[in-house]
Amino acid sequence: MKKLKTLFALFFAMFKIGLFTFGGGYAMIAIIERELVERKKWIEHEEFLDVIAIAESTPGPLAINAATYIGYKIGGVLGSVFATLGVVLPSFTIIYLISLVFDKFLSLVWVQYAFRGIQACVAFLILSAGFKMLKKLKKNIFNVVFITLTIGCLVGFSLFAIDFSSIFYILIGGVVGLTVYLIGYIKSKKSKTVIDTRQESEKANGGEE
Amino acid sequence: MPLLELFLTFLKIGAVSFGGGYAMIPLVTDEVIAHGWLTAEEILNFIAVSESTPGPIAINMATFVGASQGGILGAMLATLGVVLPSFVIILIIASVIKGLLKFAGVKAFLNGLRPVVVGLIVGTAITMFLSVILSLNTVYEQVTFDWKALVIFFVAAITHFVYKKITNKNVSPILLIIISALLGMLFYGVL
Structure with missing residues (x-):
């Protein structure tokens, strides 16, 4: 109850x-x-x-x-x-x-007139929402390249009537982010093991002398 | 199966939004136009309705597109x-893996898609701008310049910035929509 x-x-x-x-x-x-x-x-x-x-x-x-x-x-x-x-x-x-x-x-008919005006306003509302999010984003190379590429592809594809769902853009972005991270991770591990083995060999050399 | 198609399409959208x-x-626009459910213009009109009614825009759009295609059942699905x-994702986080978002891999995935999402929004706004002001949807169509729409766009922008400057707050989208509706009636109906 x-x-x-x-x-x-x-x-x-x-x-x-x-x-x-x-x-x-x-x-x-x-x-x-x-x-x-x-x-x-x-x-x-x-x-x-x-x-x-x-x-x-x-x-x-x-x-x-x-x-x-x-x-x-x-x-x-x-x-x-x-x-x-x-x-x-x-x-x-x-x-x-x-x-x-x-x-x-x-x-x-008057509602149609009103909505023609409203459409221009909606374009502005979305643009200003986009810019607001843009300002919050960190300005690093990765982000700048990705934003530019996304805008370019989206506008270009739509002008040439090429069908490419936004879902793919998002998934590609996520996968690239993950890949960049994994490459960095593997690299740092490798360089770490290189340093480790170097230190070990130095130790071993020192032991011989 | 249009109902199943509706459900699956919005499931897909919900999973990546x-x-x-x-x-x-951008997600809804792409999918809905690709399926031929609504035209770009109908979507623009509906975004304005969605902004002027309570509730998350995603729910509003799903309900509207669903209702237009499959009545009440379509809206529900x-x-x-x-x-x-x-x-489901929130339930999993709340119950099982509290730290899901702390995994480095998950963070990297989210960092990768974040700029893409912002790019999609700005890109969508640009294509909408071209469509409304120049009637430019694809390069294969005739371009016609609509100065009235451009003026309304700038009035909305100026109102937004002046309001922000004076009150240090964001102007309500509803107010901007009302202003542009009145201007639309004046420009297209009276002039």
Whole structure:
């Protein structure tokens, strides 16, 4: 009975977060913190920071990741299901209802004019989000080369109507990152063993003299 | 099997959508256009709706594309697909391997894909800009310059920077969308 109560509390807390967070991801952090850390005290502030760090390094929306993690902490696997469902349900319902009338709405001529304006704005919104992330990135050769290559390929391929899914770019990036690391690792090991054997041979030489 | 296709496509997107909200846009755009589910213009329109409604953009896009292709069942399957990978990964981290992200190999993988994600977002914005301002989608099409769209783009940019300068806060995307909607009606409807 108490367990059921916890599950519903989780569900409703997350439902509220899902319902009132516009602008996605980072806008949610402050609200999640106020609701779950300060008010409900379901999770310590320190651990909450860990959750954000984890959410940033794993795929998927931040809100979903945070909900799943906190739900698991409070109520196990069932808790994570309830929490995730809670955070998804508001947007699901709202967007589903919009999808039913969106085409009709868009067929109004004044709405079309408005959306022609909005399209220019959306291009700007995405560009500014990209630049914001660009500023946060470390400026090393690896990053600069990769960003330039990605932008060049993406724009070039799309202009020449070449089909190449963004999924591949991401996987290639990850694999190259891993390869560079492994090469560095093997090299450092090799040079270490070279030094080791040199020291040993020096020792052996010293012993002979 | 269009429903299965919806589920699997969004499962794929959910599994590689590192970097949150905006990073999702290039992935969804590519896949949805490649499947012929929506046009580039419809996606642009929907991104604006997604920005103006609550909830993560990924969920909004999955629900919308799913609903447009397979009704309520399509919406459910697409949303389930996009949520499932992060749900499973977080559950694994929370329960079994707390230190998964501390492994050097995992870190190297993430470091490698991070600049790619940023590049994808900027690249997508550039292709959208070319498409909206010049109607330039591919080099095989006629280019037509739309100065009205360019003016609206700059109004959004200037509002963004001036607001930031004065209040030291980011302007809400909803406000920018409303301003550009009004300008759109003025430029295309009245002028």
